[in-house]
Amino acid sequence: MAGRTVVAAQPGDQEVRWLPISALLPADSPRQGGEDIEHIRMLAGIGEPLPPIIVHRATMRVIDGMHRLGAAILRGDELIEVRLFDGTDKEAFLLAVQSNIAHGLPLSLADRIRAAERIVTSHPTWSDRAIAAVAGLGARTVGTIRGRLQVDMDPGVGRARTGRDGRVRPLDNAEGRLRASAIIQERPNASLREVAREAGISPSTVRDVRQRVAQGQDPVPQKWRRGHGPKPADPRHGGLLDRPALAEMLQGLQSDPSLRFTEQGRILLRWIYARAIRQDERVDVVEKVPPHCSYIMVNVARACADEWLQLANALERRTVAD
Structure with missing residues (x-):
């Protein structure tokens, strides 16, 4: 998994093709309230061709484009332009969420929170930031959701999380710092990247550990010791940080x-x-x-x-x- 960015999969079939509307099934949509009829009517009245919808090849369910599909039905079309996606049901849902926060009629805050709840359950080892990037929320909001759901994980798996860059890092930053400190004492000439790779932390964190050890300080700052971690976000503000660029x-x-x-x-x-x-x-x-x-x-x-x-x-x- 190292080196592979954690994002929702993209449609694997780049060829656009026309498929019968009657062959398609409704989406496993993160949109809890269903489609907006006024938005469908607006799209139906546009004279220009609309972008192709995305369909899950294995199930023929619509992943992205239910409003465009509704517009085609309203116009009386029998065929619609489609890009096919090859992947699992879980990957299809991730793509549906990511697509619906990037364009078109955006998901409501409630829809994004519900989507994040589902992703936390289906991908418990993903980091808060990785899930936040897909769901269009802030990492602190996802952390609050994870704490509320109290998702059960295998003890071994639960000690690490997969970040947005695909790297697996220990859940406890203190543990990684202590491991880096031991490696530095054993091999003082080891490079930052070498220590970071073995300890499961970032090179910048290794640099900080090396400086603290050289100054005779504890490699683990007070804020990372158990019971002294960062306080959770104030739920009144929603923690809506780390928005897309x-x-x-x-x-x-x-x-x-x-x-x-x-x-x-x-x-x-x-x-x-x-x-x-x-x-x-x-x-x-x-x-x-x-x-x-x-x-x-x-x-x-x-x-x-x-x-x-x-x-x-x-x-x-x-x-x-x-």
């Missing part, structure tokens, strides 16, 4: 038929692209602002940030209400 989210919006193929949607996309600040873009701006204008820019930036926050809160309240 901004570029990925913008690409998902740009691919959404309801935005891409409608005048109102294209206006909204232009509005968002004109106001979204890309990662690290602010660094160049900082250097260009004259010192005497800095305090004004500070107020402008904070005012804009507050408006974005209010927009996010309003949209989130509408999503929860729906």
Whole structure:
């Protein structure tokens, strides 16, 4: 598993083909409330071809595209464009969740939480961050879900988790640090990567252990000792961290038929692209602002940030209400 990124599988059959709608079965969807009829009607009225749907080859169940399928049925179509996916039922569900947070009508917060509950149960050895990346939640939220479900695991398996990069790491960071300390004492000339590989921790953690040992300190900081770990996230804030990269989210919006193929949607996309600040873009701006204008820019930036926050809160309240 080492070196293999943990993400939902992608459709293995890249060839687009036309299949009879009558041959397809409903999705094992993470969308608990079913399909949105208004969204289906909107898609049915779009004159442009819609992207192919994804279908599980083994079961012929729709993985991604129930709204597009509904639009085709509403138009009276007999065939629909399809990409076939080869994988297990569990992999198909992962792909369904990941697809529905990336584009189209997004999953509600409640749907994403329910999806994460199911993934925690089906993939108990996955790390909180790996599950969060698929479900569109924060790692702290997934950790809260895992604690609430109290998923039973084999004692040996439960001592490690598989991260987003596919690497298996010990669940107890202190254990990895102690193992690294022992390796460093035995082989002081071993490289960071060599120790990291054997101890099951990151090279940066090995560097920290080596520095602490050289200074005569405990290789395990106080915060990683049993009973002194980081406190869980405040459930009032949801712990919605580690969201997908901004570029990925913008690409998902740009691919959404309801935005891409409608005048109102294209206006909204232009509005968002004109106001979204890309990662690290602010660094160049900082250097260009004259010192005497800095305090004004500070107020402008904070005012804009507050408006974005209010927009996010309003949209989130509408999503929860729906």
